[in-house]
Amino acid sequence: MKIKNIAIFILLMAVTFVNAQNVYLSKVEKTKDNNDKYFYQIDPKNSAAEYLGEIDVQGFSNDDASVFAAIYKKAKEIGANAFSYKPFESVDEKTQPFNPANYRLELYYSTKEELLKPSDSIYFFSSSSKPQTISVNRKDYTLPPRSFTTIQGIPGEIYTVSTKKFLGSNIKISVNANAPAQYFQISAAKIKSNTFGEPGINLKSGDILGLDKSFGDFLRMIYTENK
Known part of the structure; x- marks a missing residue:
């Protein structure tokens, strides 16, 4: 029993070290x-x-x-x-x-x-561990884990985004002239949002999560663009 406990402890420490x-x-x-x-x-x-x-x-x-x-x-x-x-x-x-x-x-x-320079870009990020599929105006995009795709929006246009899942999210995104870029992450699991004004996620809509620009820019740096 003691040997088993020691083995579990070593495994937990190894996982902690790997993820440190x-x-x-x-x-x-x-x-x-x-x-x-x-x-x-x-x-x-x-x-x-x-x-x-x-x-x-x-x-x-x-x-x-x-x-x-x-x-x-x-x-x-x-x-x-x-x-x-x-x-x-x-x-x-x-x-x-x-x-x-x-x-x-x-x-x-x-x-x-x-x-705060304006941008018409819309960024869609996959999750950190699982591939995600979305539809934007009926065009499908498959995103590997830790990747993103960019859509150059047209001011005045409305973009309908779906996760293509049963009971999944559907949202509409509008693009306004002289507005900042918009960032969204597709997630299979619901994630608790941070308080508005803090770094990280500050909006949510089911499994399509709106991100603030700071966190979006960070993901854009560490994720791979899927062109």
Whole structure:
């Protein structure tokens, strides 16, 4: 009996170790006195944003909302409201592909005007562990786990989205001129939403979940685009 208990303990510790993740500020260049809630992805090559520091993420987890919440908290410690992915380089100075178990983010402070640029894009994300199928205006999309697809919306158009499941969700999405991009995640299980204004999910409609832009931008970085 004792041997069995020891075996179970070792297994649990191994699972914990595999799923352990460390999020930390690896570099702080400066800080900003900034209390806004934004944390959006930018292209620093085409931005006048002010560089603040870097965050390292080590270890893999399928709980993307928790990972993002930890990153968001660290970023806000130095007043960052924008981020970009910083690829690692190999010894021969070649850019390494994105590794969800080990990556680095650059942190920035940007103006509200730059962060809130309008976009007609609609993003649909799969779940972190299971493939998902959706229909958008009767066109089907199959998304592998940890992937997304993008639809370039037309202002004034209405898009009918369905999960194609028995008793699944159906929603209608409108695209307005000069409005920000819209983000949705397809999930087989219902997920409790966060309080509005906090990082993560803040809307829900069955198994089609509306995401805030901060979390949507994060998923857009760590997931693979399914074109």
